Amino acid sequence: MASMSVFAAAALGMGAGALFTGISNLTRSLRERAACLKAANRATNDFYDIAERLLADASVPDRLKHALYDLTLAVTDKEAGTIAFEAILEWMEAGDRASTSTSGLASVLDGLRKNRGDLYDDFHNALRAAIAALMFAYGPGHSKVVVEFEATRNQSIMLALMSRVDRVISEWIANGGSTQGARA
Amino acid sequence: MANKGKASGSKNAGKERAVAVIKGYTDSVERIGPDAALIGLIVILGFVALMVGVDQWAVIGFGLGAWVLWVVTKFANAYLEVRRQQLELDRTRAIRGQEILESHPDRQKRLFPPGEGGDRNG
Numbered sequence: 001m002a003s004m005s006v007f008a009a010a011a012l013g014m015g016a017g018a019l020f021t022g023i024s025n026l027t028r029s030l031r032e033r034a035a036c037l038k039a040a041n042r043a044t045n046d047f048y049d050i051a052e053r054l055l056a057d058a059s060v061p062d063r064l065k066h067a068l069y070d071l072t073l074a075v076t077d078k079e080a081g082t083i084a085f086e087a088i089l090e091w092m093e094a095g096d097r098a099s100t101s102t103s104g105l106a107s108v109l110d111g112l113r114k115n116r117g118d119l120y121d122d123f124h125n126a127l128r129a130a131i132a133a134l135m136f137a138y139g140p141g142h143s144k145v146v147v148e149f150e151a152t153r154n155q156s157i158m159l160a161l162m163s164r165v166d167r168v169i170s171e172w173i174a175n176g177g178s179t180q181g182a183r184a
Numbered sequence: 185m186a187n188k189g190k191a192s193g194s195k196n197a198g199k200e201r202a203v204a205v206i207k208g209y210t211d212s213v214e215r216i217g218p219d220a221a222l223i224g225l226i227v228i229l230g231f232v233a234l235m236v237g238v239d240q241w242a243v244i245g246f247g248l249g250a251w252v253l254w255v256v257t258k259f260a261n262a263y264l265e266v267r268r269q270q271l272e273l274d275r276t277r278a279i280r281g282q283e284i285l286e287s288h289p290d291r292q293k294r295l296f297p298p299g300e301g302g303d304r305n306g
Contacts, residue, residue, distance in 0.1 A: 016248075023255050030262035037269035041276055048280045055288050069288055076281030137273065 040136035047129035063108045070169035071130045085138035087168040226250045
């Protein structure tokens with residue numbers, strides 16, 4: 001009888017320990033998620049600040065405004081954001097850094113760099129903020145994203161990512177995602 | 185008069201001692217962190233309860249109850265923080281993002297290209 005109660009106490013202790021570990025892990029992941037959302041909010045605000053300025057500036061070429069508009073849609077609309085994030089994730093998982101096609105964005109940006117260096121810097125800051133906003137908002141849980149986030153410091157990689165986001169959002173709009181955009 | 189002065193002096197000394205105890209406790213809490221301080225407090229209370237003869241199962245029950253409450257509170261706080269941050273992000277997107285999207289003239293061209301039914305909003 002005594003051994004039974006010892007057994008029951010041990011089982012109870014192990015159960016309580018497992019429960020504690022489970023809830024602690026869940027709490028830790030929730031805290032990480034909250035920190036990521038906070039960072040996403042900060043990056044989103046930074047992006048909006050810069051995007052507002054750039055979209056209102058007549059010196060910014062239409063091609064770049066078009067790309068910025070798509071990025072704004074990706075940052076603002078959840079469905080577009082999920083699509084953009086999946087495109088980034090796919091690109092990262094492929095690990096094919098050689099394919100940094102920028103769909104002509106690089107040459108337009110080069111022109112901007114020569115004429116308006118300040119806008120060129122702003123555009124890169126907007127890209128960095130948008131990609132950070134997408135990664136922090138949709139990234140938690142994807143360890144690959146956290147590891148690869150450092151890669152976005154490289155401007156050509158960032159431009160390639162942006163070009164990919166631009167393409168998928170354009171496709172999304174063309175395929176009927178515009179109803180979301182109209183709501184946005 | 186002298187007695188009055190003595191009484192107010194001892195009253196002040198009592199107050200100072202209480203303040204010193206509270207300050208010492210808050211300093212310790214700052215040093216070891218609120219979680220460790222709470223656990224320590226519960227353990228000390230448990231020992232005190234055992235020493236004054238409270239039933240041991242009542243003490244164990246109290247300790248377990250406090251522990252469960254602590255774990256659940258931590259979890260609830262973390263969950264509420266996630267909800268708060270998510271709502272803040274949604275609010276930023278809904279206000280600022282939509283304002284930018286709606287004010288940009290490219291919107292109509294992008295969303296409703298010519299030859300596809302024109303301006304669906306109009």
